[in-house]
Amino acid sequence: MRIIFLLFVLILASCGVTTDDSFKKPKWIYTPPNKEGKICGVGYSAMHVRGFSYQRALAISRGIDEIARQMGVKVRSSLEYYMGKTGSSTSSELNIYTIQTTEGKVIKAKIEDSYYDDRSDELFILVCTY
DSSP: OOHHHHHHHHHHHTTOOOOOGGGGGGGGGGGGOEEETTEEEEEEEETTTTHHHHHHHHHHHHHHHHHHHHHHEEEEEEEEEEEEEEEEEEEEEEEEEEEEEEESSOOEEEEEEEEEEETTEEEEEEEOOO
């Protein structure tokens, strides 16, 4: 009798398991698309201690770095963050520098898509040449 009861509970429990499609990540995160003559790269960044703007800048920078690797171009990127306070007001500034050392190659890219995972606070940005 116990075995029948346990089987019934297992069957009942397995019927209640559903998958939530809203948490599925886009395909381009795992395999960037091959578009007509375009090179695409995916930039990733986990939650950044300095906020979302830094997280976004880092993901974009990594996406451009991925494109550069595919093109055989060396890219050096850096982020500069400044926060100042005067009296009762506070200001902040974010500067992104991307220095490309190339042999006549120029990387022109734009953001095609982005995905933010609320569960893990991860940001993915798809960057493609144009």
